[in-house]
Amino acid sequence: MSPTLAMEWQKLRPLSKTSRTVALTITPDSTTTKNAETGASETVGRIGITFADVTSRRPMGLANSARTGAEQTWRVATSIVDVVHGLITREVSVRTLGGPIAITRASVAAARSGLETLLTLIALLSVNVAVLNLLPIPILDGGQILINVAESVKGSPFTARTREYILRFGLVAILLIFVMTTFNDVVAGVKDVVARFF
Secondary structure, eight states: OOOOEEEEEEEEOTTOSOEEEEEEEEOOEEEEEEOTTTOOEEEEEEOSOOOOOOOOOOOOOHHHHHHHHHHHHHHHHHHHHHHHHHHHTTSSOGGGOOOHHHHHHHHHHHHHHOHHHHHHHHHHHHHHHHHHTTSSOTTSHHHHHHHHHHHHHHTSOOOHHHHHHHHHHHHHHHHHHHHHHHHHHHHHHHHHHHHHHO
């Protein structure tokens, strides 16, 4: 557990040129919580501070809306690529992946939060599907592109039997991913139920 923290806080007054520094002594409380990645219990220090909602709204023209939407889409897409890279390099655990149950729970929570949150979730899921569809798995579009490139390098198309085996491999890969993510969802659900009762 970390010792008492000494912090300095600069109190700024926007309408005044004066400011003053206030010295604060904060002692974190020892709190037991669950690690989101490993699921193990761990002791952390908390000081009772939370993020405030500083969301603001302002009107935006069509051109700015299109540019902002493209920037947000690119940022989400690159973050998905980073996660896939982390899974390949084992920097990200496969236990953090969610499947259909997690998507359903997130959709219900988003619908309860309002239309804007629900539309945001739909947009995020759409970008996820678009990026993941480009993975080089034979049954996906990315896999079909890879097969076409391989046939171009080979100089002739694959036989029907070879294509069938390739597509079967892709189907098995997708089913394994589906089973793994569903298993993660079930384990997370069981842990949540156990945590509520105990």
